[in-house]
Amino acid sequence: DTAVSQTPKYLVTQMGNDKSIKCEQNLGHDTMYWYKQDSKKFLKIMFSYNNKELIINETVPNRFSPKSPDKAHLNLHINSLELGDSAVYFCASSQGTAGYTFGSGTRLTVV
Amino acid sequence: DQQVKQNSPSLSVQEGRISILNCDYTNSMFDYFLWYKKYPAEGPTFLISISSIKDKNEDGRFTVFLNKSAKHLSLHIVPSQPGDSAVYFCAPSGTSYGKLTFGQGTILTVHP
Numbered sequence: 001d002t003a004v005s006q007t008p009k010y011l012v013t014q015m016g017n018d019k020s021i022k023c024e025q026n027l028g029h030d031t032m033y034w035y036k037q038d039s040k041k042f043l044k045i046m047f048s049y050n051n052k053e054l055i056i057n058e059t060v061p062n063r064f065s066p067k068s069p070d071k072a073h074l075n076l077h078i079n080s081l082e083l084g085d086s087a088v089y090f091c092a093s094s095q096g097t098a099g100y101t102f103g104s105g106t107r108l109t110v111v
Numbered sequence: 112d113q114q115v116k117q118n119s120p121s122l123s124v125q126e127g128r129i130s131i132l133n134c135d136y137t138n139s140m141f142d143y144f145l146w147y148k149k150y151p152a153e154g155p156t157f158l159i160s161i162s163s164i165k166d167k168n169e170d171g172r173f174t175v176f177l178n179k180s181a182k183h184l185s186l187h188i189v190p191s192q193p194g195d196s197a198v199y200f201c202a203p204s205g206t207s208y209g210k211l212t213f214g215q216g217t218i219l220t221v222h223p
Contacts, residue, residue: 004154031209043155043200043213056210090154094209099145102154 003027006091006103013081014111020077021106023091030095031055032074034066037088037105049074081110114138117201117214124221130188132217134201137182141203144177145211146186149198158199159186191221 004025013019025032033056034046048056049068063079078085088107092100116135124130134144142163147155161168161175161184168175174187188195198218202211 033209035213040215041198042215043202045210045212048209050209092154099157099160100147100155100211102147102156104152104154 003101004091004093004103006089006106008106009104010107010109012109012111015081015083017081018077018079019081019108020075021089021091021108022073022075023103024073025091025093025101026072027093027095027101029093029101030071031093032068032071033092033094033100034074034076035090035092035102037090039087043090047074047076078108081108083110086110113215114141115201115203115212115214117199117217119217120215121218121220124191124219126193126221126223127190130186130191130195130219130221132186132188132199132201132219134184134186134214135182136184136201136203136212138203138205138212139182140205141212142205143203144175144184145202145204146173146175147200147202147213148195149200149216155200163205188219191219193221193223195219196221 031050033048047066052068065077068074088105091103094100145160146158148158149155177184198216201214
């Protein structure tokens with residue numbers, strides 16, 4: 001039973017489209033995150049939610065909007081997709097400082 | 112501004128030998144240091160961690176050493192096994208609630 005699951009695993013879309021990536025965790029963790037791994041392989045935090053409340057919002061374009069309907073879900077919606085948005089997006093969850101559990105990633109390709 | 116650096120992009124080691132992966136950081140606010148391991152097409156998985164109040168933490172074949180004065184930590188794997196071949200990320204935390212700052216990773220290849 002997958003602890004942190006993201007869908008879809010692969011997403012290919014045209015520039016200008018709007019798309020969403022969904023994330024769900026069944027670990028009972030209070031905090032969820034979105035990370036982006038760019039072409040240089042750096043993993044950088046985008047957003048963090050704790051009990052549905054936004055607590056970290058790094059310098060991310062307004063086109064990216066996270067939504068947390070409950071503490072087990074953190075979805076990422078992206079408007080007006082650009083070529084530079086192509087990356088692998090990882091969802092993760094944590095409880096305290098015990099370390100994260102990551103999803104397997106969503107590879108987004110904008111053409 | 113890269114706060115966490117893993118200066119060796121890759122490391123190649125013979126099976127049974129020791130693998131040493133290094134990580135340097137600049138932010139003195141980091142107080143908890145984690146290592147993650149990542150296989151292709153999978154998410155990173157937690158490997159081992161160390162608190163800033165310690166200088167060593169051991170878990171089986173994996174040992175992490177922390178030198179706070181030098182702002183340096185290292186991960187030792189001994190003996191190395193082919194299944195250890197993966198990308199290893201150093202990820203300190205402490206500057207913001209739950210936020211991890213990842214290094215760029217080191218690709219470890221363990222040859223049989």
